[in-house]
Amino acid sequence: MLTVLYFAWVRERIGLPREKVTTDAATVADLVAELSARDEAHALAFADLKSLRVAVDQKLTSFDAPLAGAREVAFFPPMTGG
């Protein structure tokens, strides 16, 4: 069981701040493919991966990162802090 978090416009497009996902996805990219197949909202949110960033267990990583042992995956646009 994985907690998937969404922030900023990703959260708005999907319509949820978080959801629990049961998945066998091996990598972040596999998870994205699974989520995109769910509905139009997910498909739209994940349409352009270049405009997205991903963190696994609260560490920034890449879309080819493995998910083995992961508990939390977060998707969001490039950060704009400071």
Add this chain to the structure above:
Amino acid sequence: MLTVLYFAWVRERIGLPREKVTTDAATVADLVAELSARDEAHALAFADLKSLRVAVDQKLTSFDAPLAGAREVAFFPPMTGG
């Protein structure tokens, strides 16, 4: 009539913060030569011009600067503000 000011260790070596000088010196270097000839304290203070800076009428300048029209000349070591 020129006011000559001394700061930091230049002031300490010469033993005065300022003095009035009547001079026909054409340049700062000429003034330095005149002052150095006065006594040992002046000679010592002006012994190494590379360790000195000069301002004419409160603007940093060089030892070959002309003194025509000048009212105030100041000698001091490199600044250490900030």
Add this chain to the structure above:
Amino acid sequence: MLRVQSEPFDAGAELNAFTAAATGAGAVVSFTGVVRGDNGLSVMEIEHYPGMTEAAIAAIIDEATARFGLSDALVIHRYGPLAVGEPIMMVATAARHRALAFQGAEFLMDYLKSRAPFWKKEDGGQWVQAKDEDEDALARWQD
């Protein structure tokens, strides 16, 4: 030291407390980011990722401290709604010499801009876009 909070903070009081604690440092640099009222903006909303935010900032502080020999570093960053003119965040660094304090503060800012999970939304509902120049700014710190 780091604080992530929705409450306003007093940048001057924080700077004084930081400087008083940084005995022997000699040089203290601060950066304060303030909400600009461009294009009639009146409120900025900042979203963040609780947990990751603190971890990311702590890692950035550790790296800046080691890299520039900082004797101390401070990051305060707000989230939630902020009015025009309010401080969004501040950074402070202390070091023996000014060049290191300045570099440490610039490094912290460059990393906070693009690597700490905050997102700004203008009151019209537009999310602030990340700037290429902010990503480019990180390049100068690569060895």
Add this chain to the structure above:
Amino acid sequence: MLRVQSEPFDAGAELNAFTAAATGAGAVVSFTGVVRGDNGLSVMEIEHYPGMTEAAIAAIIDEATARFGLSDALVIHRYGPLAVGEPIMMVATAARHRALAFQGAEFLMDYLKSRAPFWKKEDGGQWVQAKDEDEDALARWQD
């Protein structure tokens, strides 16, 4: 804005007043120099050249403001005896973007160090020597 004074100043209060006045700037950088207690130093004495000091700082501020598009700049510098831990001076800059505010503050500091007529004396009676690195720091601002 510039002030040359023997009295202590409150860097935090100055930063807050500066930031409040710099509406629309977005980015505020400050530098505070503090007397370090190295080698048992307890008092630092700062001598200055009244008149020239103010003129030199005003010229440095004008140049920094024009060069980095600063919306505002502040320099406060003390003279006379200063105890360890006391602020010697501060600089603050405001600009639309952080890179310009940082550059403006570093430029002001580099010029104040070597071009404003202040001289520091340690309590043992030794005049602080100018450092080659401070002169070198100016070279990077030459076009």
